[in-house]
Amino acid sequence: MNRVYNFSxxxxxxxxxxxxxxxxxxxxxxxxxMSVMEMSHRSKIFESIIYGAEDLIRELMNIPxxxxxxFLQGGASTQFSMVPLNLMNxxxxxxxxxxGQWSKKAFAEASRYGSTRKVASSxxxxxxxxxxxDKSMFDPEADYVHxxxxxxxxxxxxxxxxDTGNVPLVADISSDVLSQEIDVSKFGLLYxxxxxxxxxxxxxxxxxxxxxxxxxxxFTPVMLNYETHIKDRSMYNTPPAYCIYIMKLVLEWLKELGxxxxxxxxxxxxxxxxxxxxxxxxxxRGTVVKEDRSMMNVPxxxxxxxxNAKFIAEATENGFVNIKGHRTVxxxxxxxxxxxxxxxxxxxxxxxxxxEAKNK
Amino acid sequence: MNRVYNFSxxxxxxxxxxxxxxxxxxxxxxxxxMSVMEMSHRSKIFESIIYGAEDLIRELMNIPxxxxxxFLQGGASTQFSMVPLNLMNxxxxxxxxxxGQWSKKAFAEASRYGSTRKVASSxxxxxxxxxxxDKSMFDPEADYVHxxxxxxxxxxxxxxxxDTGNVPLVADISSDVLSQEIDVSKFGLLYxxxxxxxxxxxxxxxxxxxxxxxxxxxFTPVMLNYETHIKDRSMYNTPPAYCIYIMKLVLEWLKELGxxxxxxxxxxxxxxxxxxxxxxxxxxRGTVVKEDRSMMNVPxxxxxxxxNAKFIAEATENGFVNIKGHRTVxxxxxxxxxxxxxxxxxxxxxxxxxxEAKNK
Numbered sequence: 201m202n203r204v205y206n207f208s209x210x211x212x213x214x215x216x217x218x219x220x221x222x223x224x225x226x227x228x229x230x231x232x233x234m235s236v237m238e239m240s241h242r243s244k245i246f247e248s249i250i251y252g253a254e255d256l257i258r259e260l261m262n263i264p265x266x267x268x269x270x271f272l273q274g275g276a277s278t279q280f281s282m283v284p285l286n287l288m289n290x291x292x293x294x295x296x297x298x299x300g301q302w303s304k305k306a307f308a309e310a311s312r313y314g315s316t317r318k319v320a321s322s323x324x325x326x327x328x329x330x331x332x333x334d335k336s337m338f339d340p341e342a343d344y345v346h347x348x349x350x351x352x353x354x355x356x357x358x359x360x361x362x363d364t365g366n367v368p369l370v371a372d373i374s375s376d377v378l379s380q381e382i383d384v385s386k387f388g389l390l391y392x393x394x395x396x397x398x399x400x401x402x403x404x405x406x407x408x409x410x411x412x413x414x415x416x417x418x419f420t421p422v423m424l425n426y427e428t429h430i431k432d433r434s435m436y437n438t439p440p441a442y443c444i445y446i447m448k449l450v451l452e453w454l455k456e457l458g459x460x461x462x463x464x465x466x467x468x469x470x471x472x473x474x475x476x477x478x479x480x481x482x483x484x485r486g487t488v489v490k491e492d493r494s495m496m497n498v499p500x501x502x503x504x505x506x507x508n509a510k511f512i513a514e515a516t517e518n519g520f521v522n523i524k525g526h527r528t529v530x531x532x533x534x535x536x537x538x539x540x541x542x543x544x545x546x547x548x549x550x551x552x553x554x555x556e557a558k559n560k
Numbered sequence: 561m562n563r564v565y566n567f568s569x570x571x572x573x574x575x576x577x578x579x580x581x582x583x584x585x586x587x588x589x590x591x592x593x594m595s596v597m598e599m600s601h602r603s604k605i606f607e608s609i610i611y612g613a614e615d616l617i618r619e620l621m622n623i624p625x626x627x628x629x630x631f632l633q634g635g636a637s638t639q640f641s642m643v644p645l646n647l648m649n650x651x652x653x654x655x656x657x658x659x660g661q662w663s664k665k666a667f668a669e670a671s672r673y674g675s676t677r678k679v680a681s682s683x684x685x686x687x688x689x690x691x692x693x694d695k696s697m698f699d700p701e702a703d704y705v706h707x708x709x710x711x712x713x714x715x716x717x718x719x720x721x722x723d724t725g726n727v728p729l730v731a732d733i734s735s736d737v738l739s740q741e742i743d744v745s746k747f748g749l750l751y752x753x754x755x756x757x758x759x760x761x762x763x764x765x766x767x768x769x770x771x772x773x774x775x776x777x778x779f780t781p782v783m784l785n786y787e788t789h790i791k792d793r794s795m796y797n798t799p800p801a802y803c804i805y806i807m808k809l810v811l812e813w814l815k816e817l818g819x820x821x822x823x824x825x826x827x828x829x830x831x832x833x834x835x836x837x838x839x840x841x842x843x844x845r846g847t848v849v850k851e852d853r854s855m856m857n858v859p860x861x862x863x864x865x866x867x868n869a870k871f872i873a874e875a876t877e878n879g880f881v882n883i884k885g886h887r888t889v890x891x892x893x894x895x896x897x898x899x900x901x902x903x904x905x906x907x908x909x910x911x912x913x914x915x916e917a918k919n920k
C-alpha cells in the first residue's frame with residue numbers, strides 16, 4: 201500500500217488517519233453493526249454525526265450565533281444558482297469581482313436571475329492577480345457582492361477583504377475553507393464545496409447570516425431554497441450521509457492538530473517552502489503576482505513546454521501525481537491543501553531541485 | 561464486528577462483499593496510491609469507474625440506445641423539480657397518480673411549474689393499494705404521466721404499468737430499481753435515488769429517452785437542466801465520486817449474482833417467506849391489499865400498539881434493527897432490499913413466530 205503525494209486540485213488528498221478510521225469503521229460504526237452508509241438518517245446515531253459535524257464547524261470557524269450552518273448536496277456550481285435565487289431579493293442586483301473561471305460561472309448564472317455588474321476583473325492577464333478594490337466601486341443598492349476567495353485554477357487569493365459597506369459580501373471559499381482564520385462576521389454568506397479541504401465530493405457547506413434568508417424568488421425549486429434545508433437542519437431529505445461522516449472525521453483531525461490557527465501556520469510554512477524555491481530557481485517560476493499568491497494552489501512553469509511535459513512525466517513516475525496545470529494556464533500546479541503533509545512539499549521541492557540540476 | 565440485520569427503509573443495507581472491498585481499497589484503489597475519495601474526477605482512473613458504472617447499468621437494465629443514462633447529485637426530491645422543469649415543455653401539463661407521500665411531494669412541486677392533475681389516488685385508505693388505471697383517465701395532451709413505482713412508506717407497487725398511450729410515462733423507481741426486470745422502453749424517464757438498492761445516499765440515476773430532452777424552462781438553474789449533465793456525461797462539475805464508486809461495486813456484485821433476473825427470483829422468494837407468514841399468523845398482519853404488495857417494503861402490524869412497541873424493542877435487542885414502521889402507518893416495516901440476504905428474512909420470520917407463541 202504505497203501512498204502517493206497527490207497534488208490534485210480537487211477532489212484531493214484526505215488525511216491518512218481519517219481514511220484509516222473510515223476503513224476500520226466500514227463494516228460497523230462504533231459497534232452498531234452497520235456502516236455509516238447503511239444508517240437511517242433519522243436515527244440517533246446519525247444525528248450525532250451530522251450535528252456533531254455542524255458543531256465542529258461552528259467551533260473551528262468561530263461562527264457567530266446569528267448565522268445558519270447547513271449541508272447541501274451538489275457542489276459550488278449549485279450555489280451559483282442558489283445564491284441569486286435566495287439573496288437577489290431586494291433590488292434584484294448584484295456586484296461581482298471576476299478573478300477566474302469560477303467567478304465567471306457564478307456571474308453568468310446570477311445574470312440569468314437579475315441585474316449583475318462586473319465591478320472589476322483580472323481577466324486581462326489571465327487572472328494573475330486580485331484587482332484592487334475600494335468601497336466606491338460597489339453599488340450600495342446591490343443585494344450582495346460576490347467574490348471567489350481563493351482561485352483554484354490560477355492560484356490567487358484575497359489577502360484583504362473588500363469593504364462593501366452595508367452590502368453583504370458573499371464568498372466562494374471552496375478551495376481555502378479551514379486553511380486560515382477568517383472573520384465570518386464580515387460575510388453575508390460563505391459556501392464551500394467539500395472536495396478540497398473538508399470531505400469527499402458530494403456535500404457543500406453553507407454559512408449564512410440569518411437575516412438574509414427567507415425571501416427566495418417565487419420559482420425557486422424547493423431543494424434550491426435555503427429555507428427548506430434550514431427548517432429541517434440539513435435533513436429535509438436524505439443528506440449525503442457518508443460524505444458528512446468523513447467531514448466529521450476531518451474536522452476532528454483538524455481540531456486535534458490545534459484547529460484553524462495551527463493549520464494556518466502549517467499552511468504558511470508549506471507555501472513558503474515552495475514559493476521560496478520558485479523565487480530562487482532559474483528554471484521554475486510562479487505564474488501570479490507575489491502579493492496575491494494562494495496558500496492552497498501553486499501554479500508554476502518551466503521555460504519551455506518540453507520541460508513542463510518532461511517534469512510532469514518524471515514527477516508522476518516518482519509519486520508526485522496530479523501536478524499538471526489547468527489547460528488555461530499550462531505548466532504545473534501543486535495543490536497543497538490541509539491534508540498535504542509538510543513532508544510532501546519538502547520532497548517535491550527536493551525533486552524540483554534535482555530536476556533543475558539535471559536539465560539546466 | 562457483529563453485523564446486524566438492518567431493515568432500514570433507506571439509507572439501507574449494502575452487500576457485505578461491497579463494504580469489504582471498499583474498506584480494502586480505502587487507502588489505495590487498485591494500487592494507485594489514492595483512495596477513490598481523493599482522485600481527480602478528470603483522471604483516466606476515475607473515468608473507468610464512472611463510465612464503468614454507466615455501462616453496467618445499461619447492461620443490467622437492458623437500456624435501449626435511445627436513452628441517456630446519467631448520475632446527479634441530490635436525491636429523488638431534486639427530481640421532483642427537475643422533471644417538470646425539463647419535461648413539462650409542450651403543453652405545460654402533467655398527470656399524476658397519487659400513491660403515497662412521495663407522489664404527493666412530486667405532484668406539489670410540479671404544480672408550481674405548470675398545470676397538474678391528480679388522475680387517481682389511494683389516499684382514501686392511507687395508500688393501501690394502487691388505483692386501477694385505464695387509458696381513458698389520462699389527458700392525451702399531458703407532457704407526461706408521473707407514477708411512484710414502489711411506495712417505500714406504504715409498501716405497495718405497480719405490478720402492471722398503466723397504458724398512457726403516447727404520453728411519456730415517468731416513474732420514481734428509487735425503492736425498487738434493479739430489484740426486478742422492467743422494460744425501460746415503456747418509460748419516458750426513470751429516476752432513482754441511490755440509497756436503497758444502489759449506493760450510499762448522494763447520487764441519483766436518471767434514465768431518459770433522448771427525444772424528451774432539450775427544451776427546459778427558461779429559468780431552469782444550470783445544474784437542474786438535464787442537458788448540462790448529458791453534454792458532459794455526468795461530469796459537468798465534480799460528481800459524487802465515492803458514491804458512484806460504491807455503485808459500481810454494487811452493480812458488479814449484482815452482475816456476479818446473475819443480474820436482475822436472478823435478483824428478482826431471490827427477491828420474490830424473500831418476499832414470499834415474509835408474506836406467507838403474515839398470511840398465516842394470528843398476530844401479525846400485512847397492511848396493504850395482497851395484489852399490490854411491494855417486494856421491497858413490507859409493513860405489518862400487531863393487534864395492539866403495546867404489542868407493536870414490544871415487538872420493535874425485542875427485535876432490536878436481537879439484532880433486527882430499523883424495523884419500526886413509518887409514523888403515518890404505525891407498526892413495523894421490514895425493508896428487504898437487494899442487499900438483504902434470504903437468511904435475514906428467514907431469521908426475522910423465526911423471531912416473529914417465537915414472539916407470537918410467547919405473547920398470544
